[in-house]
Amino acid sequence: MHLVYICIEEPKEVGRHVASGSCPYCEGKVEAVDVESKWTFCCLPISYVSTRKYFCTLCSRRLVLLNPCVS
Template sequence: MRLIRVCSEEAIELGRQVASGACPYCEGKVEAVDTESKWRFCCLPISYVNKRKYFCTLCFRRLVLYDYY
Protein backbone atom coordinates (compact mmCIF):
# COMPACT_ATOMS: atom_id res chain seq x y z
CA MET A 1 0.00 0.00 0.00
CA ARG A 2 1.40 3.38 -1.04
CA LEU A 3 0.58 6.71 0.48
CA ILE A 4 0.46 9.77 -1.74
CA ARG A 5 1.63 12.92 -0.02
CA VAL A 6 0.57 16.37 -1.09
CA CYS A 7 3.55 18.63 -0.75
CA SER A 8 1.80 21.98 -0.69
CA GLU A 9 -1.49 23.81 -0.85
CA GLU A 10 -1.77 27.41 -1.97
CA ALA A 11 -4.84 29.56 -1.42
CA ILE A 12 -5.33 32.83 -3.27
CA GLU A 13 -8.08 35.33 -2.51
CA LEU A 14 -9.76 36.31 -5.76
CA GLY A 15 -12.15 38.95 -4.46
CA ARG A 16 -14.57 40.19 -1.80
CA GLN A 17 -18.08 41.56 -2.08
CA VAL A 18 -20.96 42.45 0.18
CA ALA A 19 -23.57 39.68 0.41
CA SER A 20 -27.24 40.09 1.19
CA GLY A 21 -28.57 39.33 4.64
CA ALA A 22 -27.32 39.82 8.18
CA CYS A 23 -25.34 37.75 10.65
CA PRO A 24 -27.69 35.70 12.88
CA TYR A 25 -25.37 36.19 15.88
CA CYS A 26 -24.65 39.95 15.92
CA GLU A 27 -26.76 41.39 13.04
CA GLY A 28 -23.57 42.54 11.24
CA LYS A 29 -23.03 42.75 7.48
CA VAL A 30 -22.13 39.58 5.57
CA GLU A 31 -19.18 39.49 3.18
CA ALA A 32 -18.56 36.87 0.46
CA VAL A 33 -14.93 35.88 -0.20
CA ASP A 34 -13.95 34.01 -3.38
CA THR A 35 -10.82 31.84 -3.09
CA GLU A 36 -8.89 29.52 -5.37
CA SER A 37 -6.94 26.60 -3.88
CA LYS A 38 -4.14 24.81 -5.71
CA TRP A 39 -3.02 21.38 -4.57
CA ARG A 40 0.46 20.38 -5.69
CA PHE A 41 2.33 17.09 -5.56
CA CYS A 42 5.95 18.26 -5.41
CA CYS A 43 6.03 20.46 -8.55
CA LEU A 44 3.03 19.11 -10.46
CA PRO A 45 -0.39 20.77 -9.94
CA ILE A 46 -3.06 18.22 -9.06
CA SER A 47 -6.25 20.25 -8.83
CA TYR A 48 -7.73 23.74 -8.72
CA VAL A 49 -10.77 24.40 -6.53
CA ASN A 50 -12.78 27.64 -6.45
CA LYS A 51 -14.83 28.29 -3.31
CA ARG A 52 -17.05 31.05 -1.96
CA LYS A 53 -17.08 31.54 1.81
CA TYR A 54 -19.26 33.88 3.84
CA PHE A 55 -18.02 35.85 6.87
CA CYS A 56 -19.50 38.40 9.25
CA THR A 57 -17.68 41.75 9.19
CA LEU A 58 -18.31 42.45 12.91
CA CYS A 59 -17.79 39.16 14.77
CA PHE A 60 -15.64 37.50 12.03
CA ARG A 61 -17.54 34.21 12.19
CA ARG A 62 -17.69 31.95 9.17
CA LEU A 63 -21.30 31.59 8.09
CA VAL A 64 -22.81 28.59 6.29
CA LEU A 65 -25.48 29.06 3.64
CA TYR A 66 -28.23 26.46 3.54
CA ASP A 67 -30.40 26.10 0.40
CA TYR A 68 -33.93 24.85 0.93
CA TYR A 69 -35.90 23.92 -2.15
Protein backbone atom coordinates in the same frame (compact mmCIF):
# COMPACT_ATOMS: atom_id res chain seq x y z
CA MET B 1 13.90 3.07 -1.49
CA HIS B 2 11.17 5.23 0.05
CA LEU B 3 8.62 7.28 -1.81
CA VAL B 4 7.63 10.51 -0.08
CA TYR B 5 4.28 12.09 -0.86
CA ILE B 6 4.25 15.87 -0.75
CA CYS B 7 0.82 17.31 -1.42
CA ILE B 8 0.27 20.95 -0.53
CA GLU B 9 -2.86 23.14 -0.68
CA GLU B 10 -2.20 26.80 -1.47
CA PRO B 11 -5.32 28.96 -0.88
CA LYS B 12 -5.39 32.39 -2.53
CA GLU B 13 -8.01 35.11 -2.05
CA VAL B 14 -9.40 36.20 -5.41
CA GLY B 15 -12.00 38.80 -4.43
CA ARG B 16 -14.30 40.25 -1.76
CA HIS B 17 -17.74 41.80 -2.03
CA VAL B 18 -20.78 42.55 0.13
CA ALA B 19 -23.39 39.78 0.21
CA SER B 20 -27.09 40.19 0.86
CA GLY B 21 -28.51 39.47 4.28
CA SER B 22 -27.25 39.98 7.81
CA CYS B 23 -25.45 37.91 10.43
CA PRO B 24 -27.88 35.87 12.60
CA TYR B 25 -25.64 36.39 15.67
CA CYS B 26 -24.92 40.14 15.70
CA GLU B 27 -26.97 41.55 12.74
CA GLY B 28 -23.76 42.72 11.04
CA LYS B 29 -23.11 42.89 7.30
CA VAL B 30 -22.14 39.71 5.48
CA GLU B 31 -19.08 39.66 3.21
CA ALA B 32 -18.48 37.04 0.49
CA VAL B 33 -14.88 35.98 -0.14
CA ASP B 34 -13.90 34.08 -3.29
CA VAL B 35 -11.01 31.69 -2.62
CA GLU B 36 -9.04 29.67 -5.17
CA SER B 37 -7.11 26.66 -3.87
CA LYS B 38 -4.31 25.04 -5.83
CA TRP B 39 -3.28 21.49 -4.93
CA THR B 40 0.31 20.63 -5.85
CA PHE B 41 2.15 17.32 -5.78
CA CYS B 42 5.93 17.61 -5.93
CA CYS B 43 5.73 21.11 -7.50
CA LEU B 44 3.24 19.95 -10.16
CA PRO B 45 -0.26 21.47 -10.02
CA ILE B 46 -2.93 18.79 -9.67
CA SER B 47 -6.18 20.77 -9.46
CA TYR B 48 -7.71 24.19 -8.97
CA VAL B 49 -10.81 24.59 -6.80
CA SER B 50 -12.79 27.83 -6.50
CA THR B 51 -15.06 28.32 -3.49
CA ARG B 52 -17.03 31.16 -1.93
CA LYS B 53 -16.97 31.68 1.83
CA TYR B 54 -19.18 34.01 3.86
CA PHE B 55 -18.01 36.02 6.89
CA CYS B 56 -19.60 38.59 9.20
CA THR B 57 -17.82 41.95 9.17
CA LEU B 58 -18.56 42.70 12.86
CA CYS B 59 -18.04 39.42 14.74
CA SER B 60 -15.76 37.75 12.13
CA ARG B 61 -17.67 34.45 12.26
CA ARG B 62 -17.71 32.17 9.26
CA LEU B 63 -21.30 31.73 8.09
CA VAL B 64 -22.56 28.57 6.37
CA LEU B 65 -25.53 28.49 4.01
CA LEU B 66 -27.94 25.62 4.61
CA ASN B 67 -30.14 24.38 1.78
CA PRO B 68 -33.67 23.58 2.92
CA CYS B 69 -34.90 20.04 2.29
CA VAL B 70 -37.34 19.97 -0.60
CA SER B 71 -39.85 17.17 -0.31
